[in-house]
Amino acid sequence: MKICSRSPSRRRDGTVLAMMDAMTSSARIPAPIGDPATAQRPPTDLRAMIIEDETPLADLVGSYLERDGFEVTITADGVDAVALARQVDPDVVVLDLGLPGLDGVEVCRQLRTFSDAYVVMLTARTEEIDTLIGLSVGADDYMSKPFSPRELMARVQAMLRRPRPRTTAPGWPAGALPTRTFGDLSLDVDGREVAVGGTPVALTRTEFDILAALARDPGVVLTRAQLIDAVWGPNWISDEHLVAVHIGHLRRKLGDDATRGRYVRTVRGVGYRMGTGT
Numbered sequence: 001m002k003i004c005s006r007s008p009s010r011r012r013d014g015t016v017l018a019m020m021d022a023m024t025s026s027a028r029i030p031a032p033i034g035d036p037a038t039a040q041r042p043p044t045d046l047r048a049m050i051i052e053d054e055t056p057l058a059d060l061v062g063s064y065l066e067r068d069g070f071e072v073t074i075t076a077d078g079v080d081a082v083a084l085a086r087q088v089d090p091d092v093v094v095l096d097l098g099l100p101g102l103d104g105v106e107v108c109r110q111l112r113t114f115s116d117a118y119v120v121m122l123t124a125r126t127e128e129i130d131t132l133i134g135l136s137v138g139a140d141d142y143m144s145k146p147f148s149p150r151e152l153m154a155r156v157q158a159m160l161r162r163p164r165p166r167t168t169a170p171g172w173p174a175g176a177l178p179t180r181t182f183g184d185l186s187l188d189v190d191g192r193e194v195a196v197g198g199t200p201v202a203l204t205r206t207e208f209d210i211l212a213a214l215a216r217d218p219g220v221v222l223t224r225a226q227l228i229d230a231v232w233g234p235n236w237i238s239d240e241h242l243v244a245v246h247i248g249h250l251r252r253k254l255g256d257d258a259t260r261g262r263y264v265r266t267v268r269g270v271g272y273r274m275g276t277g278t
Contacts, residue, residue, distance in 0.1 A: 001062045002073045004084055046160070049090040050074045051081040051107060052122065053099055057145075061094055064149045068157070078102030082110045090117045092156055095139070097123040105133050112138035116205065118159040120152065135245050138204045158233045180215050183277015185254065185263050187215050196254055206231065207250045210243070214264065214274045223271035247272060 048065045052058040053076035062072045073088050075081045079101035085093070093111065097104035108119055121139040135142065141155055180187045184197040189212050194201045203211065213230040214222060222230070224240040247264060250256075256263045256275075265275040 001059075001066055002071075004073060004075045004080065045071075046092070047071045047073070047088055047090045048092045048094065048156075049081070049085060049088055049117075050094045051078070051099065051104070052076065052094065052096040054096070060149060061152065064153050065092075065094075065156075068153060076100070078104070078107045081107050085111055085115055085117070089115070092159070093117045093119045094152070095119055095121050097121055105137055108139050109137040112204070118156070120155060120159075122147075135242075136249050140204075140206055141242070161233050180218075181277070182215070182218070182263055182274060185277050187211065189215075194254075201253050203250065203253060206246050207253065210246055211250060211264070214272060218274040221267045221270050221273045226271065 046069065048062075048070040050058050050062055050065070050072065052061070052074070055076070058074050058076070062074055065072050070092070073084065073090070075084050076099070078099040081095075081099070082102070093115075095104045095108060099107065102110070104121055104123075108121065111117065111119065119139045119141075121135075121142040122145060123142060124145040140159060143152060143155070180189070186195045188194075192208055194203055194208065194211065209231040210227060213227055224243040227243050228240065248258075251258065251264055254263050258266055262275045262277055265273050267273060
């Protein structure tokens with residue numbers, strides 16, 4: 001485990017030790033035999049960064065990632081994290097919301113200018129606005145402290161099963177489909193490019209995958225649970241509200257809204273489907 005920078009551990013919402021006791025006693029996800037607390041897995045050539053200034057928590061999460069075969073780098077400062085991410089080129093980032101230097105939201109915003117790493121944001125706060133802001137700047141998921149390290153690892157493994165950018169979106173055969181159009185919206189699934197009125201629209205990986213999942217069968221309504229299965233995978237463990245948050249960001253970027261539903265239409269009481277673009 002490589003530790004690149006550290007600041008003194010802070011204590012928020014009670015002591016760090018109390019939080020870790022709650023984390024390690026969590027029974028939400030049972031431990032498989034020999035994993036991860038007792039067995040070291042072979043190296044995976046995957047790199048993980050932990051950006052967290054609570055030393056015991058960072059070390060605990062790092063030990064779980066290492067046991068799953070990750071090369072782990074830990075830093076505790078937001079400014080250092082951005083520079084370090086350019087060097088490490090991580091596959092997964094575990095990012096605390098409250099950091100010295102730059103907070104987690106700004107770190108994530110800067111990461112998204114050069115990195116396609118999967119980002120899980122950690123927060124000790126419970127306000128919904130923190131979640132919304134974190135997801136709006138490109139975080140893939142969030143977890144509220146205290147949490148189970150095993151649940152974190154389950155989410156990381158689920159994310160890694162998703163396609164990376166410039167690969168085909170979930171459910172679409174590679175090289176088999178032309179660009180889809182819905183009015184002014186064009187969707188190139190293989191190239192992972194979206195444009196509205198000929199102007200490219202920058203979507204996060206999750207936003208693109210949701211749009212592609214809806215576009216695969218434009219006349220079919222998908223529930224939130226079905227979208228989670230299509231985009232995050234059937235073993236994903238999270239609140240279905242996560243889908244609504246990403247749908248909201250997607251609509252804003254496309255110049256759409258829930259009332260009109262030109263591109264993403266809400267079917268009340270059921271879920272979402274593609275609009276016709278008109």
